[in-house]
Amino acid sequence: MRCSPVLLTLSIVLAATAAASVYAQPLAGDPSGVAPPPTADPFPASRVVPIADSAGIGSTVTALAQCGVGYLWIGTPSGLARYDGVAARIYRRSESLVDDRITALFVDSQNVLWVGTASGLLRFDPESDAFSGGLDGFTVTAIAEDSRGALWIGTTDSGVIAYQPESGYAVRIGYDPNAPRSILSDSVTAIETDRRGWVWVGTRSRGITRLSASAAFARRVSEDDVFHIRQSASQPGIRSDRITELLVDTAGRLWVGTANRGYGPWPPDDAAESGGWVDTGGRSVSAFLVDAHGDVLAASGERIDRVLAGEPGRVARSHGHPTVTALLIDRSGTVWIGSETAGVGRLVPPLPGVQTVLAGSGGAWGSDSPTVWSFAEERDATIVVATDRHGLFRFDPDAGTTAAVGALAETPIYGVSVDGDGTLWLARGEHGAVAVDRDGRVQTQLVQTIVGPGLPAEAVFSVAAVDGLVVLGTTSGVILYDRDSARYRFAAAAGADGFVVTTLARSDRRVWVGTDSGSVGLIDLSGESGLDDRFAVGWYDVSDLRVDRIVQPVWSIAERADASLLLAARDGGVIAFERPGRDAAAGDHVSAVRVGGDPPAYGVVDTVDGYWVLTPNDLRFYRYPSGRTEPDEREGERRAAPALRLTRADGLPEGVFAAGALFAASDGSIYVGGTRGAARIDPAVLSGSQWAIDALVPPLAISQIEVDGGNVSAVVAALDLVAPEQTRVEVLLDGYDDQWVAAASGARVTYQDLPAGAYRLHARAVSRNGVVGPAQLVVEFESPRRRRTAAIVGLVVFWTLVTTVAIQIGLTRPADSRRT
Template identity: 30%
Template sequence: MSAMIDSRRRWRLRRGALGALATLVIALRAPLAAADQPPRAERFSFRRLGTADGLPGDSVYCMLQDGSGYLWLGTFSGLARYDGSRIVVYRPVPGDPESLPSSLVFDIHEDSSGTLWIATDGGGLARYSRDSDAFKRFTHDADQANSLASDRIFAVADDTYGWIWVGTADAGLDRLDVVNGTFAHYGAASGLPSDTVRALLCDGDGGLWVGTTAGLARYDRDGDAFTAVASIGTVTVRALASDDDGAVLVGTEGKGAFRLDASSLGASPLMLGTGSGRLLVRALAKDDYGRIWAGLDDGGLRILDPGSGALASVRTDAESPGGLSHDAVRSLLVDRSGLVWVGTRGGGAAAYNPRSKAIARLAPEGGLPPFEIRQILEASDGALWVCTDGGGLVRASARGEINVFAHDESDAASIPGDRVICVAEDRDGRVWVGTDGAGLARLDPSTGGFERFARNPATEDSLGGDTVWALLVDETGVLWVGLEGGGLDRFDDETGGFAHHRPIHGDEGSLSGNSVRALLQDSRGRMWVGLWDGGLTLWDPAAGKAIARFKPSSDADSLADASITCLLEDGSGRIWAGTGGSGIDRVVEVGGDIRFAHLSMADGLAGNDIVGALEDGRGDIWMVSGRGVSRLEPASGEIRSWGPADGFQERFSQNAWAVASDGRILLGGPAGIDSFRPGDLEHPAAPPPVVIADVSIVAHPESDAALRSRRTRAFRAALNQGVIVLRPEDAALTLDFAVLDYVDPARNRLSVELWGGPAERMELGSQSRAVLGGLAAGDYELRVGGATAGGVWNREGARLRIIVAPPFWQTSEFIGIGAIAVLLAAFTFVRSRTKTLETRAERMRTLSMHIQDAREEERKTAAREVHDELGQLLTAAKLDLSWLKSHPPAPNAFAERVGEAIVMVDSAIDSVKRISTRLRPKALDTLSLSEALRWQLEDFGRRSDIECRAIIDPAPEEVGEEAATTMFRVLQELLTNVGRHSGATGVDVRFAAEDGCMTLEVRDDGRGLPRSAADSPESLGILGMRERVRHQGGEFYLESPPEGMTTGTKAFVSIPLSRDGTGSRQRE
């Protein structure tokens, strides 16, 4: 061992100041070797709250946690309400009688009904109303004998009878009757030692204690007077607090603190250290561990354990961010989570978590910045090995002997580098050390010297890289080396060389990455290789190839992250893989198929960057991250977390952990080693209070700002009633939530659930604000749950009923009126439509009768012409032919008779033509439409002696027979009407075919057709023309002159060339 000692000496000569590192390991090793070592000094680390966080002032003279869980702080610059993330400040507002009456707040008290009372200096007493978020003032009125005796108030309390007691600075003690608002006054005549009251306390038995500048007094209810406590004397009493057994703790000015027996009134001094009998004690409190805290006027804190007599003194440490902010302590408070709050004059407030004493911090001392601890190993001989980043390797034997191994350039047998990352012990007891940049080394226990292994590009079987992240000795005794950028190396003990395993493109049997960060051989002999750049590889150490490779994919049960930092097999054979940013994965094997189950911050982990995973003696899984430590109970699935606010250091190193043989867990990082027993972190944890801290309206932009402000104030007042009504003009609500647990408020978690719509829980994480909008009219319930940073949930939390009023058009009144209006409109429409249909049906019946009459008249005319004309002509022709048959031919007579017969036959032929033309225009069979229209117009001109002027364009060949007949008949009927009724002397006709339709315009210069007649259902000829054209998909219009004018009549006809009507053209 002499060589080992020499190595240590050389190192210490060069770095003598670093000998504190040995002290660190001695302190670490000692509890492992002996259980009777004295406890280490408690580290007092405070979390500060000051003006930079929103406090109105840095002098905090009083503090209170109310029944809802809010923390109230009284300063010399106003009153503050704190919920862990937001601070609401109350100050006097000129002209507002409901604002805080004075900025100088000396005391805050919550009575048995939950009402807050604020004692101010110069502003009297104020009662705070949560419903209106306003204050009611009680002040001195010289004209009212039963008003407050003085506006300078130092203390306030309530007793079991509901009286409010008010201690004044210069007028004794007042008792307020809350019902009638009157005050009764107590002074020297009532037995008070002084008119200046500094402290008040109502104990658990209902007794009232009054601390004055001339001693302590107790109220005698039977005599309605006060009795001075002689054992305290005439000293100024500054602080009063209750002890667990009913005793009273008394803090004085200049005589220290006492414990007063409430029955015998005997006082015993509290031993608060040097000069305790002369201390000015401004505040007293008792923590959850039974220790008495005393805040001194200008001497910081004294913390006394009455059972053991142990005393701690805490003073200001300006250089430490976790030190006490100021030595002038003015108030103390122990909140419901056990935190001790310290209010100071000039340093704001600071909170200390007494539970952090369960975590021992082992770090170098003497002002030297600590080395980062990289790995911890408890060897088979009980020795503890500690790897440091820059301090070399430290060994602490089971007997407490310390050896420090450091690099010495003049000694080839020294450790190759001081930046030591990992350490492992092989089956022969040899220690292997991996360094950052200096390769691998093996320690020979007999000499204390190191054999070095480094990368040599000229040698194939040299080490694959000089930065070693992981070491593993497998079940066969083979050493595996995980390298940064060099893959995985296997050491051959016989040759002293290394076999290299690196990723090969396209080879599924090779590694999936080059940077190996973690190695594990499971109970089945398989090796798991965690890679920073390639996920996870399942390795067959005997075959030297990959069994399977795992990387993230789109599958939900694939590996969560490609960066693996640590590996663990627990006692149940489950494999755990910590990732660089996605939490931790558990390997799930079913029928040879490997999948992954995920845990992350969403499930309660302290952080997603997992740097270590271990199992304690109880089978619980501990996950170490950059933000804290989490514990999983596999049986229940419950996750609890702890962080810096609980006493842990800010950050831990990758794989720098160990479970010591005595059950303690050791975690290394930049600040040294944190050591704790898992059971010491256990403590009863009640579900935290969850509140809806604030609400504001998000109104439409065009809404009035003053209206929005009034609506917001109304909403805030309605929060305490638990019901908010949203109007249609309220676009949305902004809601602020809070978990009123102050251990580590930044890591508190929230969830919200809205009932009344789709019941879906939304996890907000640490986000404490949500905007709720777009709700349909209805009745909803918002349920807010919350969890502490440690993972204790309150699923019931806070509830808020939200009634969304419908817009006026959705109200029952509007819907009723609308329904009636719709019914009336429907009735009117149906009635009108029915009348229209009846009128149309009547017109159709009239038109049908007209058509039948016209047909009958046409038949009669045809029959009459056939009978009268053709019959007579044919009869005469028959008689002539009979005569010719019965008489001998005489040339002249015969010729005459034949001539007469020919004339009669011609007449008969003309009659037949006329009748057939009336029944069917033959011109349509022999002529084109344009020629037929021209013939019709010429025929009309010959018969009527009316001048006809025409522009007739050629008709397209594709004109159908029905359309042509319709156009011909309409022109025929129009000309007939002109000849019969207009008295016109001329008529103009224009026929054209364009844009997919035929158009006909007929204009006369007659007297014109009255408009009433044009639209009259009695005008059957016009109705017939209109229906005939509509049947062809066309349009028919008549333009009549205004009443009293004779400008003739114009008719317009448009018929599409196709029957779908797409060619119809509007008149111009």
């Protein structure tokens, strides 16, 4: 049940370390570190990342706003959604909304959320988690606030309502054909205010009226208090009287959006071509906003333009998105887009340090995207990229350019290795293996033949070359090829049980072999001469290691500086184990620890500072706590959280990541491949970017508090709208918990059967690196059972006192007072 004020004394206060109100969080760039600074440029090569359908928001959005707490509010034709970065709380007519049809949202200077509906105006009360009536009887189209705190409400057919929330005083300003100082129409589509005290009213078909806010409120309007702006060819006017949007930018300039003639500034800019107006091709302007740099974002149809500050008419960049209905920039600088058909999404600019190596679908590829399977590094630090349908490519990290190699444009290539003399060895699946020079000219072909000394395998999917000795990972086992003698030898045959080589990893003159059965082999090529004595083979059955899950197949292997191995397995995540020394028996192992989390791992590479893990959904970096450590659980590797996490939204290739397509170059760069191209990650740039400042902690909110008997519950959310997985929530109940308890952000925290007593429920947000947020929220409450107990005890004490007094009176009464 919802808590009763009789049973619950509730106060939400900030701890002594925080001076601000719960509902007034610091803005972007505040030194408290609550939110990161705005992005430098929200548009270059941006993509839109939608809110998941599981949030239940729906596909049609009518309005967007962010309240002082930090929630994202989303208006739809069927209710109002409050989004915390993980889930949405949906408010409908059955829960104090007078109408499910949300038409406008506005947060005023006091951080009050105002909701415009098809039946009137409402305000949200965060304490009661409900809406109360402000004004009704009309459909709200727009809401603005003047410098005195008065609201100006546009309606579909009732003109403008000027409303003072504190006093409840309201004035209707409508169209009067006999009064030249009235607004031009009762059908209002847009309202904007400026710091000079003007109210700008846009109408559906009769242009714009500028009103003096103070005069209109006082109903004393003179000729100087009203000014009309209409479409005009002979004087400074606007291109169309069909107004859809208005905006006052940071310089105080008015921007006008129309239904059929584009948008532009008023007065027109004489220095700009066409007065600074932008033609939208007949598309109606549906949303305006100003970003942190003063640039104007204008949405029309399926296009969002960015016009540089101070340069009207110059569209710096456009972005496509289905039928935009609303735009919002939140306090972190993120641009949110509401759509008529695609729900809500955020514009994600390219992350500093993430670079496209090979583009996915679109452009020259059409729908036939290259799938990247493997990488190798040449002696001049260029990167060779192997694809399955488009051959071989070479990427120059200095120039940032990618070019096809030779005549291999149509050749499927699944693995690539660079030999000591610069020869490129390529694994080509059922086409065997081939050696080519830097220009792609074929030098040696290894293919299966019916007769003669051909390749003794049906298909080759991985390759590693070490000074003329070539290790081939095939469907028949591990095969060695000596280029000088042109001889083959099985280093390890598949045998009766059979196995397929899934990966080869070269480390100096050693080649590690991973298989689909979970065993790992070592091909040691440190011998001096001849194919027969130049290698030694040892096998370790990783599938039998003492870990929580079967480790198979092994997709990737990395050897660490301390000689331990990191294995990426589909079914086992990342396993670290210290391999035996040269004198140990095959199959022995010292220790095995699961690290890097539990999800399936497609690839792993080791660096000086830590290791990178490719999962089906993201790329993660796990930093070593203090230099190199053995893979021992005591060092915390097993429990470590990733220091960095990148997703496709950050610029990684779209589609499905390819197993094993993770590579670490000598300059520290990391390469990732998948079904739609490849990307390069520069950790040095990432570490200096705002994305890596993981000490930033988002605002925190406690809502939906309920007390029933000795049970109490509340929803605690860290309002990170962009990357909620980077923050965890912790709670602590005084007198009950002896330490902070982790909770899922946005989930309900419940305590049951609490003993009688007074309690304080603390909540805090903690970054993934353990940095505690600058403010904690505290809920104070008393167990209702204690109140009932106290009442009973009070009654007992009262009657005891009364009885005692009565007895005392009886004992001290004079004897002659008794009746005889």
